[in-house]
């Protein structure tokens with residue numbers, strides 16, 4: 001099978017993953033400034049909501065202390081750019097090279113995520129709001145001063161703009177985490193919702209599916225552009241024929257499973273899924289509740305009627321697997337997802353006439369997270385390699401809260417199958433006999 005180039009979306013360069021991965025320093029500088037404005041706006045929302053508790057939140061394995069998150073963003077950018085003596089070498093920078101001093105004496109002790117384990121972050125004497133904002137401001141100023149001397153490179157993986165791209169992706173990924181943390185913590189945030197499709201049927205079913213014939217498909221990031229190590233090397237894979245739905249499973253379609261007693265039917269669940277369902281006494285997706293005859297969903301602290309045609313969100317991989325068994329279908333393999341997205345897809349709402357819309361919820365796949373054959377770790381080793389082979393499941397696509405320039409058809413997200421604070425749903429696939 002020969003696949004045409006992905007359809008071009010009418011995105012501004014600052015929003016376009018391909019343009020941003022080209023790593024022009026001027027574009028990256030503008031994107032870093034815009035990203036920081038979003039970070040500070042979210043910080044302000046947290047400050048308003050958490051003023052009574054002094055910005056503290058109860059311990060949870062699903063969140064970080066908000067001020068730790070903010071200080072960590074400043075630390076990451078400074079660590080990889082201003083403090084990195086080998087920044088000019090891009091992915092060839094040695095990982096253990098000593099760093100230059102930070103603007104904050106406590107930066108590595110407090111904000112290095114590989115040194116400070118999750119529970120310890122609650123016990124740290126973290127900088128207060130004003131000092132954290134100052135750290136964010138001064139590190140960004142320093143980054144932009146350094147970047148002013150950079151030139152565009154035809155090989156950005158081996159040039160300093162790689163680290164600016166990495167810091168940008170990092171800040172925007174933490175930005176999405178701040179959105180789902182706010183949702184979990186019932187912090188009011190002006191963050192939107194997944195969009196409802198207009199072409200579903202009355203029960204929330206999807207009107208179309210995409211048939212992909214057996215053949216060869218190319219996956220992975222292109223050469224000559226910034227990429228995460230886990231997206232490389234680009235390669236051809238052989239796939240059997242399959243069919244994949246044109247859109248993720250809707251709330252209405254998932255509700256049919258709930259109302260049919262799917263959460264009580266053992267045969268719908270994997271052994272691990274049933275154990276999870278029993279332990280949590282789960283009877284429907286997180287943040288749902290029944291209100292008389294109606295169902296509601298909690299968004300950022302407010303209960304709202306469930307939107308039938310919007311994709312189901314905040315479900316675990318266990319629930320996704322169970323829904324598939326109940327429906328007689330399966331989750332796609334991540335290679336199938338990328339193949340369909342590259343040949344037929346567009347991020348939802350950004351391109352007309354595409355059969356495979358994505359980008360409103362992350363989509364669980366059937367694939368356990370691992371490196372592609374020929375994987376080579378890049379200097380930020382804690383990003384992906386440490387999660388390989390440890391039971392993490394790949395998610396593809398992106399949610400409505402994912403910054404546009406992060407979401408690409410090659411991007412691989414991952415999480416544990418029991419995680420449900422993330423904006424994740426599912427899409428059905430099946431074999432073509």
Ligand SMILES: [Fe+2]
Nearest residue numbers: 072076113170
């Ligand atoms: Fe991080």
